[in-house]
Amino acid sequence: MKNNNHWQRMQVTKRSLQRQLLLWTVLPLLVLWLAGAGIIYAVSLHYASENNDAHLSRLADTLAAQVIKAARHESASTAESINAAAQLLLKSGPEGQLHYAIQFGDRKSVIGSAIAPFKTTPSDQNRQIFSDISLENRPYRLLSAYYAANHAENQPEVIVEVAKDLSAQTATLNQYMLRMALPLVAMMLLISVIIWFGVKSSLKPLVLLKQMVETRQAQDLSPLVLENAPEELNALSDALNQLLASTEGSVNRQRRFIADAAHQLRTPLAGLKSQTELAMRESNPEGLRDRLNMVHTSATRSIHLVNQLLTLARSEPGSPNGIPKVKMDLARLIRDLTGELVPRALAARIDLGCDCLVQEAWIDGNSALLRELFINLVENAIKYIPRDGSVTVRLTETATQYVVDVEDNGPGIPDADKQRVFERFFRREQTGNGCGLGMAIVREIVERHSGTVELLDAEPNGLIVHVVLPKNLFIA
Structure with a gap:
C-alpha cells in the first residue's frame, strides 16, 4: 500500500519536458509582448501630454496677448471682444473641448468661466502650473499661467486658465493600441504555433528513444541506434549503450561462471557419488578404507574447486560481493604470506625466499584478493x-608502480601457452588436483586493481610471473 501511494505521488508530480519547453519559450515572449505594449502606451501618452501642454501654453499666451492689447487701448467692450476672440480661438474641434478663464490683478474681474476656479496661484517664480482635473466626470488638462503687470506700458496683471478635455485623446489612444494589439496577438499566436511544432519536432527523437526502450525485451541488450539525433540525445543514448554493454558483460560473465561451475562440478560430484556407492557395497574393511580415502580425495578436490570458483566470482569487476578497499602495506603482505608458505615449500623440498627491496609499500587495495593473488602464484610455483x-x-618499485616478480627455476612454459594459462580451466598437465583456475584468478585480481600480469622467461631457465600494480591504487 505504501509503494502504491508513492507511485501515485510520482505520477502526480511528474512533469512534461515538452510542456516545460513550450512554457519557458512562449511565456517570456508573452511577457515581452505585454511589456512592449505597456512601454509603447506610456511613451505615446507621454508625447501626447507634452503636445497638450505645449498647445495649452500657446493658447494661454494668445489669450493673454488679447487681454493686454485690449487693456492698452482701454476698449469699452474689453470683455465682449476678448470673449469673441476667445470663442473663435478655442472653438471645439477633434482635439477635444476647451475652456478658459481670465482673471485680472484685482482678483475680482473674471472673463470666461471659472474652471478650477483659480485654485492654483502662479507667480513670477512659477509662471505656469499644469494639473489634471475632472469636470462633469470627464478628465481635463489644466494650465494656470501668470503674466506680471507692467504699469509703464499700461499692462495689467493677468492670470489665464485653459483646460482641455482629454476624453477624445484617451479614446483615440486606446483605439490606436487596440489596432496595434490585434496584429501583435495574431503574430503571437503564429509564433506559438511555430514554436510548438519546433519543440515537438525536436523532441521526436526522444519519443523514439522512449518507444525503443519500452518495446525492447528484457533479454535484448543490443545497443540502441538513433539516426539523425541531436548531440545531447546521442550523449544519452551512448550512456544507455554503455550501461547495456556493462549489463551484457555482467550477464555473460554470470552465464559463463554458471556454465563453467556446472561443467567442472559435474565430474567430481559424479565421481564422489560413484565412490560412495562402491563404498556402500564394499564388505572388506581394507577395501572400504580405500574407497573412503578416494571419497575424501574427491571431496577435497570439490571443496578446492568451489573455493576457486567463489574467489573467481568475487574477483570479477562489478561483483557486488567484493571486499572494500583498505589502506595496506604490500611489502608486509608479501613477507607474511611467504613466511606462511615456507612449511609447505619445505615439505615439497623447495627453497622459498623473499627479496623485498622496498621496506613499506602503502597502497589502497583489497587485501583479501591480493593475498589470494600471491598465494596462487607461490603455490603454483611450488606445485x-x-x-x-x-x-x-x-x-x-618505480616512480609510479610496484613490481612483484615470482621467479622459479623450473622447466618454464612454452611461448605458445603463456597466454593460454590465463584462460579458465586450461591445464597444461592433467595430473594433480588442480582445476585450471589459479592463473585466471590471478589475471582477474590484477585487472581489477588496474595492473598488468605477464609471464617471462627466467635465466638460465625457469619462469617469472611479472605483476605490476600502480601506486595510486583505486579498485574498479
Missing part, C-alpha cells in the same frame, strides 16, 4: 617445479 628447486618472491 609445478621439480624437487630441490627454488622460488623467489621479489618486490621492487
Whole structure:
C-alpha cells in the first residue's frame, strides 16, 4: 500500500519536458509582448501630454496677448471682444473641448468661466502650473499661467486658465493600441504555433528513444541506434549503450561462471557419488578404507574447486560481493604470506625466499584478493617445479608502480601457452588436483586493481610471473 501511494505521488508530480519547453519559450515572449505594449502606451501618452501642454501654453499666451492689447487701448467692450476672440480661438474641434478663464490683478474681474476656479496661484517664480482635473466626470488638462503687470506700458496683471478635455485623446489612444494589439496577438499566436511544432519536432527523437526502450525485451541488450539525433540525445543514448554493454558483460560473465561451475562440478560430484556407492557395497574393511580415502580425495578436490570458483566470482569487476578497499602495506603482505608458505615449500623440498627491496609499500587495495593473488602464484610455483628447486618472491618499485616478480627455476612454459594459462580451466598437465583456475584468478585480481600480469622467461631457465600494480591504487 505504501509503494502504491508513492507511485501515485510520482505520477502526480511528474512533469512534461515538452510542456516545460513550450512554457519557458512562449511565456517570456508573452511577457515581452505585454511589456512592449505597456512601454509603447506610456511613451505615446507621454508625447501626447507634452503636445497638450505645449498647445495649452500657446493658447494661454494668445489669450493673454488679447487681454493686454485690449487693456492698452482701454476698449469699452474689453470683455465682449476678448470673449469673441476667445470663442473663435478655442472653438471645439477633434482635439477635444476647451475652456478658459481670465482673471485680472484685482482678483475680482473674471472673463470666461471659472474652471478650477483659480485654485492654483502662479507667480513670477512659477509662471505656469499644469494639473489634471475632472469636470462633469470627464478628465481635463489644466494650465494656470501668470503674466506680471507692467504699469509703464499700461499692462495689467493677468492670470489665464485653459483646460482641455482629454476624453477624445484617451479614446483615440486606446483605439490606436487596440489596432496595434490585434496584429501583435495574431503574430503571437503564429509564433506559438511555430514554436510548438519546433519543440515537438525536436523532441521526436526522444519519443523514439522512449518507444525503443519500452518495446525492447528484457533479454535484448543490443545497443540502441538513433539516426539523425541531436548531440545531447546521442550523449544519452551512448550512456544507455554503455550501461547495456556493462549489463551484457555482467550477464555473460554470470552465464559463463554458471556454465563453467556446472561443467567442472559435474565430474567430481559424479565421481564422489560413484565412490560412495562402491563404498556402500564394499564388505572388506581394507577395501572400504580405500574407497573412503578416494571419497575424501574427491571431496577435497570439490571443496578446492568451489573455493576457486567463489574467489573467481568475487574477483570479477562489478561483483557486488567484493571486499572494500583498505589502506595496506604490500611489502608486509608479501613477507607474511611467504613466511606462511615456507612449511609447505619445505615439505615439497623447495627453497622459498623473499627479496623485498622496498621496506613499506602503502597502497589502497583489497587485501583479501591480493593475498589470494600471491598465494596462487607461490603455490603454483611450488606445485609445478621439480624437487630441490627454488622460488623467489621479489618486490621492487618505480616512480609510479610496484613490481612483484615470482621467479622459479623450473622447466618454464612454452611461448605458445603463456597466454593460454590465463584462460579458465586450461591445464597444461592433467595430473594433480588442480582445476585450471589459479592463473585466471590471478589475471582477474590484477585487472581489477588496474595492473598488468605477464609471464617471462627466467635465466638460465625457469619462469617469472611479472605483476605490476600502480601506486595510486583505486579498485574498479
